[in-house]
Each structure stands twice: as C-alpha cells, then as structure tokens.
Amino acid sequence: MDRDRPALTRGQALLLAAPPLAFVGLFFLWPVAHILALGVAPEGSLALGDVTKAWQEPYVLEVVLFTIGLATLSTLLTLLLGMPVAWVFGRFEFPGRRVAWALTVVPFVLPTVVVGSAFLALLGPRSPINAVAETLLGAAAPQLRLEGSAAAIVIAHIFYNVAVIIRLVGGMWMHLDPRSEEAARVLGASSWRTFREVSWPLLRPAVLSAASIVFLFTVTSFGVVLMLGSPRDTTLEVEIYRQTAILLDLPTAAALTILQMAGVVVILLASARMQERLSLQQTLRPSGQAARRPRRGREGALVAGILLAAAIFMMLPLAALLERALAGPEGYGLAGFGSLLTDEPRMRLAAPPIAAIVDSLLFAAITTLLAGGLGLLAATAIGYRRGWLSRALDALIMLPLGTSAVIVGFGFLVSLDTPPLDLRTSILLIPIAHSLIALPFVIRALVPIIRAIDDRLREAASVLGASPARAWREIDAPILARGALVGAGFAFAVSLGEFGATLFIARPDTFTIPVVIYRLLGQPGAESFATAMALATLLMVLTAAAVLLIERLRGSGPQTF
Amino acid sequence: MTNRPTTRRHIGRPRTLLPITILLASALLAGTAPAGATDEALTLMTHDSFYLPDEVIAAFEAEHGVTLEVLPAGDAGSMVNQAILTADRPLADVIYGVDNTFLSRALAADLFEPYRSPALAAVPAELQLDERDRVTPIDYADVCLNVDRAAFADGDLPLPGDLADLLDPALAGQLVVQNPATSSPGLAFLLATIAALGEDPETGWRSFWAGLRDNGVSVAAGWEEAYYGSFSGGSGEGELPIVVSYATSPVAEVVFGPDPEADESPTAALDVGCFRQVEFAGILRGTDQPELAAALIDHLLSPPAQAALPLAMYVYPARADVEVPPVFARHALRPTRTWNLEPAAIDAGREDWIREWTAIVLR
Numbered sequence: 001m002d003r004d005r006p007a008l009t010r011g012q013a014l015l016l017a018a019p020p021l022a023f024v025g026l027f028f029l030w031p032v033a034h035i036l037a038l039g040v041a042p043e044g045s046l047a048l049g050d051v052t053k054a055w056q057e058p059y060v061l062e063v064v065l066f067t068i069g070l071a072t073l074s075t076l077l078t079l080l081l082g083m084p085v086a087w088v089f090g091r092f093e094f095p096g097r098r099v100a101w102a103l104t105v106v107p108f109v110l111p112t113v114v115v116g117s118a119f120l121a122l123l124g125p126r127s128p129i130n131a132v133a134e135t136l137l138g139a140a141a142p143q144l145r146l147e148g149s150a151a152a153i154v155i156a157h158i159f160y161n162v163a164v165i166i167r168l169v170g171g172m173w174m175h176l177d178p179r180s181e182e183a184a185r186v187l188g189a190s191s192w193r194t195f196r197e198v199s200w201p202l203l204r205p206a207v208l209s210a211a212s213i214v215f216l217f218t219v220t221s222f223g224v225v226l227m228l229g230s231p232r233d234t235t236l237e238v239e240i241y242r243q244t245a246i247l248l249d250l251p252t253a254a255a256l257t258i259l260q261m262a263g264v265v266v267i268l269l270a271s272a273r274m275q276e277r278l279s280l281q282q283t284l285r286p287s288g289q290a291a292r293r294p295r296r297g298r299e300g301a302l303v304a305g306i307l308l309a310a311a312i313f314m315m316l317p318l319a320a321l322l323e324r325a326l327a328g329p330e331g332y333g334l335a336g337f338g339s340l341l342t343d344e345p346r347m348r349l350a351a352p353p354i355a356a357i358v359d360s361l362l363f364a365a366i367t368t369l370l371a372g373g374l375g376l377l378a379a380t381a382i383g384y385r386r387g388w389l390s391r392a393l394d395a396l397i398m399l400p401l402g403t404s405a406v407i408v409g410f411g412f413l414v415s416l417d418t419p420p421l422d423l424r425t426s427i428l429l430i431p432i433a434h435s436l437i438a439l440p441f442v443i444r445a446l447v448p449i450i451r452a453i454d455d456r457l458r459e460a461a462s463v464l465g466a467s468p469a470r471a472w473r474e475i476d477a478p479i480l481a482r483g484a485l486v487g488a489g490f491a492f493a494v495s496l497g498e499f500g501a502t503l504f505i506a507r508p509d510t511f512t513i514p515v516v517i518y519r520l521l522g523q524p525g526a527e528s529f530a531t532a533m534a535l536a537t538l539l540m541v542l543t544a545a546a547v548l549l550i551e552r553l554r555g556s557g558p559q560t561f
Numbered sequence: 562m563t564n565r566p567t568t569r570r571h572i573g574r575p576r577t578l579l580p581i582t583i584l585l586a587s588a589l590l591a592g593t594a595p596a597g598a599t600d601e602a603l604t605l606m607t608h609d610s611f612y613l614p615d616e617v618i619a620a621f622e623a624e625h626g627v628t629l630e631v632l633p634a635g636d637a638g639s640m641v642n643q644a645i646l647t648a649d650r651p652l653a654d655v656i657y658g659v660d661n662t663f664l665s666r667a668l669a670a671d672l673f674e675p676y677r678s679p680a681l682a683a684v685p686a687e688l689q690l691d692e693r694d695r696v697t698p699i700d701y702a703d704v705c706l707n708v709d710r711a712a713f714a715d716g717d718l719p720l721p722g723d724l725a726d727l728l729d730p731a732l733a734g735q736l737v738v739q740n741p742a743t744s745s746p747g748l749a750f751l752l753a754t755i756a757a758l759g760e761d762p763e764t765g766w767r768s769f770w771a772g773l774r775d776n777g778v779s780v781a782a783g784w785e786e787a788y789y790g791s792f793s794g795g796s797g798e799g800e801l802p803i804v805v806s807y808a809t810s811p812v813a814e815v816v817f818g819p820d821p822e823a824d825e826s827p828t829a830a831l832d833v834g835c836f837r838q839v840e841f842a843g844i845l846r847g848t849d850q851p852e853l854a855a856a857l858i859d860h861l862l863s864p865p866a867q868a869a870l871p872l873a874m875y876v877y878p879a880r881a882d883v884e885v886p887p888v889f890a891r892h893a894l895r896p897t898r899t900w901n902l903e904p905a906a907i908d909a910g911r912e913d914w915i916r917e918w919t920a921i922v923l924r
Contacts, residue, residue: 038646113785120790121798147790226782231740232923242742245639247912248666406639413643417650425604425632425652522610522785527817529796 007384007455017393020378020439023370027432028400031411032257038414039254050251055259064259067236070150071219074157078214079207081158082165085310087195088303089166090173093291100307101170102548105489107314108163109497109543110321111514112223113521114536118317119156119228121324123147152228157221159317161214162310164441168213171486172206172448173199174291175284175479204278206448212271213444216264216401223499236260240404257407264402268395276386279451284479318540325533336530340538353535356516357542360496363512364546366431367438367495372488374435375442376480382443383450397443400436408433430510434495441494442487449483450476489547496543513539602628603853606653606845608640609633612873613866621860625853637745638663644845645670654854657699657842657861661690661901662748664841665908668695673843676855680862683880688839690904696841699861700876703808703896704749705835706736707828709794712802721803724757724834727773734777736803737791742915744783745838750805751918752907753836756900770921780922794828808835808894809875815892816872830894837899840876 008016040051054060088094089101107115122128123146146152176199184194220237229235236256243253294303325336340354378397382390400408412433416423423429453476461471499514513535520532603625611633618629632653634640641663644656648670659667667673673695681689681697688698706721713720718735721727727736739747751766758766779801781787788806791799795814811826818827842861844854860866867878871885878885885893902910 117789226743227786229782231742231780231782238743245635245642246743248642248645249912410643410646413652414646417647422650424647519609523817 007458008381010385010389013381013385013389016377017381020374020381020397021393023374024397024400024436024439027412027416028403028408028436029396031415032261032403032407033411034415035250035407035411036254036257039250039252039257042250047251051255051258054252054255060256060259063234063236063239064263066233067219068263070153070157070225070233070235071215071221074154074161074218075211075215077154078158078161079165079211081310081313082162082210083169083207084306085162085166086170086173088306089170090176091178091291092294092303094293094303094307097291098548098551099544100311101167102544102551104163104166104314105493105547106163106318106540106543107159108161108490109493109539110536111497111499111517111539112227113499113518114321114533115156115160115317116224116227117324117521118320119152119159120147121320122317123152123155123228147228148230150229150233153221153225156224156228157218159314160224161217162314164213164217165207165210166310167486167490168210168444168448169203169206171445171483172203172452175449175452175482176202177283177285178292201278202280202282202452205275205451208271208275208278209444209448212268212398213401213440215267216398216440219260219264220402220404222405237404241406244404244406244410253407257404261399261403264399265395268398268402269391272391272394275448276391276451279448281454281456282452283454283457284449284452321533321540322537325530325537327530335527336534337537339527339531340534353516353520353531354538356511356513356535357538359511360513360539361542361546363431363434364492364495367434368488368491368550370431371435371438371442371491371494372484375439375446375487375491376484378439379443379446379450383447394443394447398440401440408436427510430512431495434498435491437498438491438494441490442484445487445490446480446483449479453479485551489550492546492550493543496539496546513542601626602630603655603850603857604630604632604653605857606632606634606640606644606656608637608658609635610874611658614869614873617860617866617869620865621857624860625856627853629857641667644672648672648846651845651847653845654848654850655842655857656845657840659696659841659843660745661837661839661841661904662745662752662907662911664690664696665904667843668904669908672845674846674848674851674854676844676851676858678855678859678862680859680880683882684862685879685881688879690839690841696843697858697862698839698879699842700867700870700874700879701837701839702876703835703837703894703899704746704753704805705808705894705896706831706833707792707794707804707806707810708831709792709797709802710825710827710829712793718802721831721833724754724769726833727803728769728776730776732776732803734779735801736773736776737779737781737787737799737801738773738805739784739787740780740782741918744781744787746784746805746807748911748915749836749838750834751914752902753834753900755910755914756836756902757834767917767921770918774922778922795826806830807875808896809871809877809889811894812871812889812892813875815888821888826892832894832896835896835899837901839879 040046040048085104089097089104110118146155180198181194184198185191189197221235222237222241225233225235225238236259240253240256240260243249243256294300326332326334341352378393382394412429413424416429423432457475458468458471461475462468466474497514499512499518517532517535517539520528520535611631618631621627622629634643634652637658637660640656641659643652644667656672668691675694676697677694678697681694684698688701690696690698708720712718719726719729719731721729721732726732738750741748741751754766754769758764758769760766762768779787779791781791784806787804788797788810789799791797791801792804792806793800793802794804795810795818797804808830811828811830814826814828815821815823842858844851844858848854862880864880864883867880867883870876870878871889
C-alpha cells in the first residue's frame with residue numbers, strides 16, 4: 001500500500017471537486033448563511049445576545065439530549081437489524097434476489113404521512129397484533145399501544161432507514177473476495193470468527209458510511225416525530241421548525257440551527273477520519289463471483305430465516321397500506337385505484353392523480369443526472385485522496401442531510417432573490433433540493449469502494465504498459481460503475497419520495513406523487529384516503545421498477561465486468 | 562476482465578457535465594423571468610389548504626386576460642413568515658389566507674398596500690379587523706368541539722354543555738386536542754379558553770387546563786392526527802369521542818361520507834368554546850400590478866366566488882348576502898357566540914401562552 005502518493009494531486013482533486021462544491025456552496029451554504037445571518041445579526045451588525053440566551057435555556061439542553069438519544073438508538077438498532085440482511089444479499093444467490101434487492105429501497109421512498117399512517121394502524125389500538133392476541137387470549141389480552149411513544153418513532157426510523165444499511169453495506173459485501181473467508185473457514189475458524197476477523201475489518205468503512213447517513217436522517221427526522229411521537233418530547237428539528245415557520249423567532253432558530261450543524265459537523269469529521277483509518281485496500285470482486293447458493297442445513301435455514309424476518313418487518317407496513325388502498329367506503333375493491341384515473345372535482349386536484357407520475361419521474365430523472373454527475377466527481381476527489389481536504393469535502397456534502405429543511409427552504413427565499421438568479425419560485429428548486437439530499441448517497445455508495453481498490457492492480461497495469469488513464473478505465477471504472485448505479489438508484493428513489501424539503505419552498509403548483517398524496521390525505525372522506533393509499537402503492541411499485549431498471553443498465557448483470 | 566466499450570459510457574466525465582451545464586443554463590434563463598414580473602400573469606400566494614373550483618379561477622382569468630398563478634407556501638404561519646422574509650422582493654402580487662392569529666405580525670411587517678374593495682359593503686363590520694383596510698376579510702371558520710354522535714347516543718356519557726363540563730370525571734380520557742405549539746386549531750382552542758375563562762387563578766384558563774390534564778386529555782401534534790387518528794366519530798379511526806375541530810366538520814362527514822344526502826351527520830359540533838378564524842387577503846406591497854391585484858380581491862369577494870367557498874374549503878363566506886349550500890345549513894353549527902381576542906393581543910401573548918400551556922399540560 002502506498003499511502004504517501006495519492007492517486008490524485010491536490011490540484012486535480014480540487015478541479016474535480018469544483019462543480020459539486022459550487023453546487024453545494026450556491027444552493028446550500030449561501031442560503032443557510034443568509035438565514036442564519038438574519039438571526040445573529042438582525043440589524044446588520046452582530047448581536048449575539050438572543051442567540052446565547054437561547055443556548056442557556058434549560059429546555060434546549062433537554063431537546064438536544066432527547067434528539068441525540070433518539071438518533072443514536074435508532075441508528076444502532078437499524079444497524080443491528082440491517083447487517084444480517086446485508087450479509088445475505090452480499091454473499092448469497094437465491095431465487096428472486098434481484099427483485100428483493102430492488103424492493104429493499106421501497107420503504108425509504110414512502111412519504112412520512114403514509115408511513116406514519118401505516119404505523120398508526122399497526123401499533124395503535126386497532127392493530128392486527130392486538131386482534132390476534134385477543135382471539136388467542138380473550139379480552140384480557142395485554143394490548144400493544146405504542147402510538148405516541150419514543151418506541152414508535154424508533155420503529156418507524158428502523159423501517160425507513162434499514163434500506164440504507166442493507167444497500168450500502170450489502171453493496172460493498174458483494175464485492176469482498178469470498179476466498180479470504182473460505183480460507184479462514186478451511187483453517188478452522190467458526191463463521192462468527194470469520195466474520196469478526198475477516199469480513200468485519202473490510203466492511204467497517206461501508207458500515208460507518210451507511211450508519212452516518214442513518215444518524216443524519218434520524219437526527220433531522222420531522223414528520224415521523226410529529227405523527228408518532230408524544231407531544232411531550234420535542235426534537236431539535238421540530239423546535240427549529242416551530243421557531244422558524246410558526247414564530248419567526250430567527251435568533252432562536254439560528255441558535256438551534258448552529259447547535260445542530262456544529263454537532264453534525266463534528267460527527268461527520270470524526271466518521272470521515274475513522275473511515276479513512278479503517279479503509280483497507282483489497283481485491284474487490286465483481287459481485288456475481290462473490291455470491292453463491294447457501295448450503296443446505298443450518299446455513300440455508302439461517303439465510304431463509306433472515307430473509308423471512310426482513311420481509312415481514314419491511315412488508316407488513318406496506319401490506320397495511322395496500323389493505324387500506326383496497327378498503328373503500330363500500331367494502332374491499334379497486335375503487336381507490338379507479339379514482340387515480342378520474343378527474344374527480346371532490347378530490348380538489350387540477351388533474352387526475354395519475355398525472356403526478358409524469359412530474360415525479362421528470363424530477364427524479366433530473367435529480368439522478370445532477371446528483372449522479374456531481375456525486376461521481378466529488379466521490380473521485382474524496383476517495384482517491386486522504387487528509388483534511390478530502391474529509392472537509394465529504395463533511396460539506398453530507399451536511400445538507402443534517403440540516404433542518406425549513407432553514408434551507410427559508411434560506412432559498414432570502415438568498416436566491418436577485419436576478420439572474422431569482423430561483424425562489426422556479427420549478428428547478430425542486431430537483432436542486434432533491435439533489436442536495438441525494439448527493440450524500442451517491443458519495444456514500446462510491447467512496448468506500450474507491451478506497452478499497454488495490455493500488456497494486458493499477459501498478460501491475462502500468463508495469464504491463466498501461467497509461468494511468470487506461471489503468472483507471474480498466475480497473476477502477478468497472479467497479480465504480482456498479483457503485484454509481486447503487487447511488488443513482490438511491491438518488492432516483494430520494495427524489496421520488498422526497499417531500500419534507502419541498503414543503504418549505506413556496507413553489508408553483510407542482511404535482512409530484514408525495515404532494516398529491518399529502519393533499520388527498522388532508523381531505524375528509526374514506527374515498528380520498530383510499531385514493532391516497534392507492535397512489536402510495538403505485539409509488540412503491542414505480543420505485544421498485546425504476547431501481548430494478550437502473551441497476552439493469554449495465555446489461556445482463558454484475559458478472560459482465 | 563474484458564475491455565468492453567460500454568464501460569466508458571457510464572463514467573466519462575465530460576458526459577456527466579453536459580446535463581449539468583444544460584440545467585444550470587436553463588436555471589439562469591428561468592431565473593430572469595420570475596413569476597409575477599410579466600404582465601400576463603398575476604401570482605397569488607396562499608397556504609397549502611387553498612382550493613377554489615376551476616370555474617372561479619377561469620372567470621377571473623377570462624375577465625382580465627391574465628393567467629392566475631397559485632403559489633402554495635406551506636401552512637398559514639409558514640406562508641406569512643415567507644411573505645415577511647421576502648417583503649423587499651415579494652414572491653407574489655396578492656396573498657390570501659392570513660388569519661387573525663397571524664394578522665398582527667403581518668401588519669407589523671408592513672406587507673400590504675391598502676385597498677378598500679367596494680364589495681366590503683356586504684361584509685359584516687365585525688369581520689373587518691383592520692380599520693386601515695390593509696387586508697380584506699374573505700372567509701371565516703369557527704373552531705369548536707366535535708363529538709361522535711354514536712358514543713353519546715346511549716346516554717352513558719354526558720354531553721358537555723360548557724367548558725367546565727369537560728372536567729367532569731365522567732368524561733375522563735375522552736377528549737383529544739391539538740398541540741397549540743404545532744397546530745392552528747389547537748392554538749385557536751387555547752385562545753378560546755383564554756378569552757372565555759380569563760386570568761383568574763381559581764377559575765381562569767390555567768386552572769382549567771390543569772384540570773383537563775388531570776382528567777386525562779390527549780394531545781396530538783396536528784388536526785389530522787387528532788381527527789383521523791384519535792377521534793372515533795365519522796372518518797376518525799381512533800377511540801376518543803370528543804375532538805377539537807371545526808363547526809363545519811360535520812358537513813364534510815356528510816359530503817364525503819357514504820350517503821351525501823344523509824339526514825344526520827355521524828358527528829356534531831358543539832356550541833362550546835368556539836373560536837372564530839377569519840381569513841384575509843391583501844395586496845403585497847411592491848407589486849407592479851396593483852390594479853389587477855385589486856381586481857383579484859374584488860373577485861374573491863364576488864358573489865360567485867363567495868358562494869363557491871363553503872364546499873371548496875369548508876368555510877363560511879365573508880359576505881352576509883351569499884347563500885350557503887343547503888347541506889351547510891343542515892349540518893354545520895352556527896355558534897351562538899365565539900370567544901375572540903384582538904389580533905394584537907394574540908400576537909403579543911402567543912409565545913408565552915404556548916410556553917405556559919406546555920408547562921401545565923405536557924410536563
């Protein structure tokens with residue numbers, strides 16, 4: 001390993017990083033700095049009195065501790081539950097693997113209103129679990145009542161984010177050379193010991209990478225907290241929303257945002273540093289070569305058990321959703337799906353709900369191109385170098401995930417207001433906001449893979465007479481392409497399902513699927529409810545299909561390179 | 562590894578730059594023509610719950626030869642705050658949906674160009690809350706308690722006749738309210754209790770809420786969570802028979818229910834602790850089309866638009882001379898009195914009241 005001579009010079013890295021830096025600078029840092037400035041310097045000169053006063057409020061400490069506790073617990077449990085599934089996808093071939101892999105992304109795209117309502121149905125008093133308990137044990141059966149509790153938030157967080165662990169860690173696992181594990185087994189190591197001493201050290205960077213995304217997502221989670229949590233427990237994100245959108249107390253909002261961002265930056269820098277330290281170069285394998293059918297007996301049962309448990313946990317809320325899509329006012333039927341096609345005035349929409357698919361796909365396509373392109377550049381600059389520059393770039397691109405959506409949205413309003421850059425009410429703000437959220441996923445899918453590419457392969461290529469460019473093309477590119485597709489799939493899915501950020505942008509009457517679902521749910525009546533659930537079902541199918549298609553772009557499968 | 566020509570397609574840097582260049586270029590082009598700057602379009606900033614039938618909008622567009630662009634900007638509070646932050650370069654020509662709980666803040670920020678619509682002659686004086694005509698009342702709605710008729714049918718539960726009845730142990734654990742910190746009907750109900758009960762330490766609003774807490778009141782984050790999630794009546798899927806909602810909610814239960822001709826709604830609004838939310842429209846200072854903006858305000862107060870409001874947004878039209886649909890007359894409650902506070906008092910007291918309420922009810 002040659003740690004002293006990075007594959008890119010600092011100049012090259014900066015050049016590659018320039019477009020993503022400009023993007024994040026213009027559409028994130030500049031707007032956020034603007035809105036924070038209104039809080040810390042309302043009259044134009046620095047007035048920190050109100051900001052520091054807010055920091056001394058005892059309730060702020062309470063909110064911060066609750067937020068961190070909730071995010072930490074959610075991240076750890078998501079990791080615990082996601083790792084076995086990542087292992088199964090990373091190591092084994094089984095019937096329906098491709099479809100199952102695409103399905104893992106589905107929970108991730110569902111709008112919070114939909115997931116919230118599915119979980120209320122599953123964890124509330126009318127839960128099917130309670131119904132089963134009652135039939136078995138009679139009326140005295142203990143009732144499961146989790147709505148309005150931190151436990152409900154954590155469960156919903158796991159449901160949402162387990163896809164991040166499965167896909168980012170599983171995506172890496174697919175490329176680990178199975179021969180080192182086999183060697184360990186041959187030498188007599190147990191499977192647990194093989195995991196601990198062979199696979200785990202190689203996987204750690206990807207695990208860290210995925211876990212930090214989950215942490216950021218849960219630390220800024222908003223809709224789930226409001227819908228499922230108890231009003232007694234406020235998170236930092238909810239409090240920032242209140243101070244900004246309801247009270248317009250910008251000094252307090254700035255105080256809380258600075259706290260949130262500072263915490264996030266510390267965690268990001270630490271995790272980037274650890275990731276660098278833990279990265280081990282290795283011979284990555286095309287994923288097709290690493291997967292095999294599970295052996296009969298214990299291994300087969302374990303794999304089947306993990307898949308079954310994951311399917312139940314991830315599919316149960318989705319099934320609840322489908323059930324409600326089919327349950328119309330006049331019993332079960334396809335009425336909910338039928339009204340997707342109609343321009344029903346009672347729905348108060350300008351077009352049939354199905355028209356939203358076109359807008360959504362268009363935004364998702366732009367986001368995928370934008371985040372995919374910028375992400376590839378940034379990941380190259382980050383992954384091929386080490387040191388502060390690479391860490392700072394990584395933290396900067398991750399930061400939007402850990403920043404309150406209302407702050408970014410209001411920041412857009414006060415900063416992007418001067419022609420020729422008056423984008424405040426432009427439709428382009430939507431794919432731009434989506435790309436800010438999608439970029440970290442592209443980076444996180446690529447950097448661990450880049451870091452793991454063995455320099456000796458490149459050296460061997462140059463010894464054999466290949467130019468550096470050719471060596472990169474032959475060795476790095478095929479592996480990168482796979483990672484880029486995982487990232488692109490995420491970017492597409494993020495855009496299809498994203499709603500929170502666009503909630504705080506004044507926008508022309510756009511019709512993305514989550515917006516239409518939200519509107520339908522805001523209306524009374526079982527009919528609009530069934531239609532909303534039918535549209536959510538369609539969103540799931542569309543996402544799975546799109547992700548399947550994106551990952552197929554590379555032809556007949558992973559074994560092609 | 563074989564050298565496949567296709568691999569290059571996905572990783573070439575110049576190719577990934579192309580779409581970005583196109584996008585940024587189009588962003589710049591789009592940026593040069595902000596909404597509302599051209600004379601062919603008038604922009605209306607409003608909240609996410611805004612809805613008017615196409616005919617009403619089309620009539621305005623046809624009469625004045627403009628396109629009306631609707632710009633939803635979050636809930637009412639978020640919308641007002643966005644308008645304040647962009648006061649120097651307004652996003653729209655007209656804003657609609659500022660309610661009396663946010664009115665004082667909007668007026669203090671000097672957002673509006675005064676305009677007195679001739680149609681105000683038909684609007685009751687008590688809805689005209691700004692004597693300087695900076696904002697024009699368009700509609701109003703009353704926040705009142707709603708009950709599940711079925712739960713009260715067999716007489717086991719006493720129907721509350723005033724606020725104090727909610728403290729009856731027989732109604733313990735039966736009421737769900739919204740958190741006033743995150744919900745506008747929640748705030749409205751808190752304001753009604755403050756207006757109705759006053760500051761007296763024994764009988765005032767603080768001791769009332771302490772009593773509600775001891776009597777097991779449930780608190781939900783927003784109207785949807787309370788009504789659909791916790792309330793047992795009508796389209797509610799929860800278990801509690803009393804909820805804070807609107808005087809017009811029973812109408813929606815009929816219109817959207819299985820039988821739009823039903824004689825009785827499954828829910829009923831109670832004439833208890835009602836608070837009146839008045840929604841205003843105003844011309845945003847800085848518009849370059851003040852006449853058209855004024856025409857839009859007139860249009861919102863025109864009899865056809867006013868007549869469309871009830872079934873569009875479940876509100877009452879501001880004009881007194883417009884008939885409401887029969888289904889409204891049959892199922893909506895007209896409270897005998899509403900408990901109101903001055904907009905200036907609301908804005909001055911809101912934060913402290915919410916803080917105190919949180920300390921009393923949630924801690």
